[in-house]
Amino acid sequence: MWPAPCQTRNRRAAPLRERLRTARYARHRQAIEKPQFDFSRINFNERTSVLMAAHDFESTGVAAYNGAANALRDPRILGVAGKIVSVEARHVALISDLLWPGGTEFAPRALDSADGPRTILRKIDPYVVTKLDGSRLPDA
Amino acid sequence: MAAASPTLRNPAFLMNDQSIFSSIDPELLGHLGTRRNALARLLKLGGITITAPIVLASLAQDAYGKSLPGEVLEVLHFALLLEHLEDEFYDKAMEAPGLIPPRHRRVFEQIKDHEDAHVKLLATATASPVNAHRFDYTAGGMFPDVFRNFRTFLAVSQMFEDTGVKAYKGQAPRLMGSKSLFLSIALRIHSVEARHAAVVRRIRGEKVWITGSSRDSLPAAAQPIYANDGATTQLGISLAGIGGTPASAASEAFDEALTKQQVIAIVRPFIASGNLPS
Numbered sequence: 001m002w003p004a005p006c007q008t009r010n011r012r013a014a015p016l017r018e019r020l021r022t023a024r025y026a027r028h029r030q031a032i033e034k035p036q037f038d039f040s041r042i043n044f045n046e047r048t049s050v051l052m053a054a055h056d057f058e059s060t061g062v063a064a065y066n067g068a069a070n071a072l073r074d075p076r077i078l079g080v081a082g083k084i085v086s087v088e089a090r091h092v093a094l095i096s097d098l099l100w101p102g103g104t105e106f107a108p109r110a111l112d113s114a115d116g117p118r119t120i121l122r123k124i125d126p127y128v129v130t131k132l133d134g135s136r137l138p139d140a
Numbered sequence: 141m142a143a144a145s146p147t148l149r150n151p152a153f154l155m156n157d158q159s160i161f162s163s164i165d166p167e168l169l170g171h172l173g174t175r176r177n178a179l180a181r182l183l184k185l186g187g188i189t190i191t192a193p194i195v196l197a198s199l200a201q202d203a204y205g206k207s208l209p210g211e212v213l214e215v216l217h218f219a220l221l222l223e224h225l226e227d228e229f230y231d232k233a234m235e236a237p238g239l240i241p242p243r244h245r246r247v248f249e250q251i252k253d254h255e256d257a258h259v260k261l262l263a264t265a266t267a268s269p270v271n272a273h274r275f276d277y278t279a280g281g282m283f284p285d286v287f288r289n290f291r292t293f294l295a296v297s298q299m300f301e302d303t304g305v306k307a308y309k310g311q312a313p314r315l316m317g318s319k320s321l322f323l324s325i326a327l328r329i330h331s332v333e334a335r336h337a338a339v340v341r342r343i344r345g346e347k348v349w350i351t352g353s354s355r356d357s358l359p360a361a362a363q364p365i366y367a368n369d370g371a372t373t374q375l376g377i378s379l380a381g382i383g384g385t386p387a388s389a390a391s392e393a394f395d396e397a398l399t400k401q402q403v404i405a406i407v408r409p410f411i412a413s414g415n416l417p418s
Contacts, residue, residue, distance in 0.1 A: 017393055065327075065331075066324070066328055069324065070323060073316075075316060076375060077375075078312060078313055079309075079313055080374050082309045082397065083309065083374070083395050083396060084393070084394060084395075085330070085334075086305050086330060086333075086334035086395040087349055088331075089332070089335050090334050090338035090348040090395075093335040093336075093342075094342060094348045097339060102243050102244065102247065103246065104249075104250040106247070106339045107250060107251070107254060107332050107336060110261075111261075111325070112327075112328045112329075112331040113328070114324055114327070
């Protein structure tokens, strides 16, 4: 997955990951371009609107990494995906605690979601302008 | 969860208006074919006391026939030991009078319920109903007031949660391939442990992620947990300095794994008796 398009957390880490992905994509024969996003539904002047979107993106990120794991064949790639997904999970817990302090939303379930690529593409569709075709992705 | 008393051990997802299958991957259910319908019928027959993790674990067993591959079993036993360690820890903490301030109780009740669900799942999958280990949460006297002093409790909690994240991460590659059913389960626990770690770190006033190999305000005994976290190279790509990215950010963006041996060395002081995995 491309980076969760979220400017509200770790500002420095996000572009870094993007570069790492770009480097990987560039080495790949079927490199894909960075999609265009549409954040117009987020009110950047309103704290809750931004945090809710961030929460949405980070939760989707966790479910996406978890759901994609079974499609990976190279243990090194699985390893690095694992290193990223737990940071995403830390982000979502932080944002949950900002939105609902002291509540249980930071970890709503004992097992996190794991969504396949097609489910994830549906979820992020409202924020993505570029037409994405997931029909040839494995849906675990 | 507000209605649950500390003695109730219901996994959080059973408190929601969700079908018991909602916590289980669609792909897992697909994998199991008609077995799903049989189970769904069974669950509809009323008087259901079985929990979702148990369903999941028994479904998983079913997918492999009665015996799990040896390496899978080894990983699950190791995970079960760590989950027992956490589960009993939170049980004791919730019962310790005055330890957890009222405004933090919901958080730790939730974490406790999750660890309990993880134990049930792994115990069912490995057919190990009894915890064969006894724990010493003072770690031989290193944390004498762990159940009397909230700060000490929080420090040990963070140690367990960050170690848990790194332990699952280190074992994940061993569950790849034909054993992928358990890879999914392990990863779905792994990210929940990371959520726990983050919220505990936040209560402690720390950043939710790890910078370099810093243990922040944890005692020196915690240093081995963060031994690998100084890494700034991933997949052979050196990330520090790219576009002015500081090394701190390059390390924060990735949570490093711990090997089984590293994890065992970290938790050994907390294990009073019982066999340690090799």
